[in-house]
Amino acid sequence: MGSPQDFIDTDRYPIHRPGTSAYDALVAHCRTALETQGACLLHGFAVPEAVACMATETDRVVERAYLCRDTHTVYLNTGESGFPEDHPRRRLEVTELYSVACDQIASEDALKRVYHWDPLLFFLADVLQRRAYYRMADPLAALTINVMRENQNHGWHFDEAQVTTTLMIQAPEQGGRFQYVHNLRTEDEREYEGITQVLDGTHPGIRTLDIKPGTLSIFAGYYSLHRVTPVAGGTTRYLATFCFKDRPGVKNSPEVQKLFYGRTA
Numbered sequence: 001m002g003s004p005q006d007f008i009d010t011d012r013y014p015i016h017r018p019g020t021s022a023y024d025a026l027v028a029h030c031r032t033a034l035e036t037q038g039a040c041l042l043h044g045f046a047v048p049e050a051v052a053c054m055a056t057e058t059d060r061v062v063e064r065a066y067l068c069r070d071t072h073t074v075y076l077n078t079g080e081s082g083f084p085e086d087h088p089r090r091r092l093e094v095t096e097l098y099s100v101a102c103d104q105i106a107s108e109d110a111l112k113r114v115y116h117w118d119p120l121l122f123f124l125a126d127v128l129q130r131r132a133y134y135r136m137a138d139p140l141a142a143l144t145i146n147v148m149r150e151n152q153n154h155g156w157h158f159d160e161a162q163v164t165t166t167l168m169i170q171a172p173e174q175g176g177r178f179q180y181v182h183n184l185r186t187e188d189e190r191e192y193e194g195i196t197q198v199l200d201g202t203h204p205g206i207r208t209l210d211i212k213p214g215t216l217s218i219f220a221g222y223y224s225l226h227r228v229t230p231v232a233g234g235t236t237r238y239l240a241t242f243c244f245k246d247r248p249g250v251k252n253s254p255e256v257q258k259l260f261y262g263r264t265a
Helices: 021-037 048-064 110-115 118-127 192-200 254-261
Strands: 039-042 066-072 093-100 143-148 154-157 164-170 178-181 207-209 216-219 225-228 237-242
Touching: 021 039, 021 118, 021 216, 048 093, 048 110, 048 143, 048 164, 048 237, 066 254, 110 143, 110 164, 154 192, 192 225
Parallel strands: none
Antiparallel strands: 039 216, 066 093, 093 143, 093 154, 143 237, 154 225, 164 216, 164 237, 178 207, 178 225
């Protein structure tokens, strides 16, 4: 395939044509979806040929992925003293997955070329109404691929970032479903009852997103509790995460790099 533009269905998603009515309508659609649903799904964003290429490229490096096993609360820590054992501040979730780091993805690979394509960066900045938006400078975390094999999952949690952008590359045969509760977190920490219901499996507001290969997802994960259910079957789940920041030069600490990638950079 040729340029990054060839990897995207630009007839449906004209992100390379800012200032046009079609571009403005797409930005407005994404903003509305994020505001009302907490998530915007652009199905078929990457064309099938590009998705197949990205899956093949991931297959080449997947054996070098780092195995992450973590036990955490929904706030991504190990629990806080001063709360009862069954309190959301102490209840623990289990996450197990593999991580392909940015420096393991070749510069000529389709996925990295899309990440470095300026129209994608500028489009996301417009959707999120950012005056400036930057690719993350971390050589490990800027662009990553989450790899989930059978029985692996991502436990319930809130993101540290306000918004996360992902691209589904390969879906499993069963399981690996993305579930969330929209706007559960509050500034005054009134969310504890709702979190308990989620962890107990009784919350009426749990939603499941239908994310197919080629779907670009823009998700407001700081306020929305979410998880990925355990994968079932022999097909591995591949999900790429594009990391962008409001300021240039952002890198993770060596401690965070070590946790997620088994090494520092």
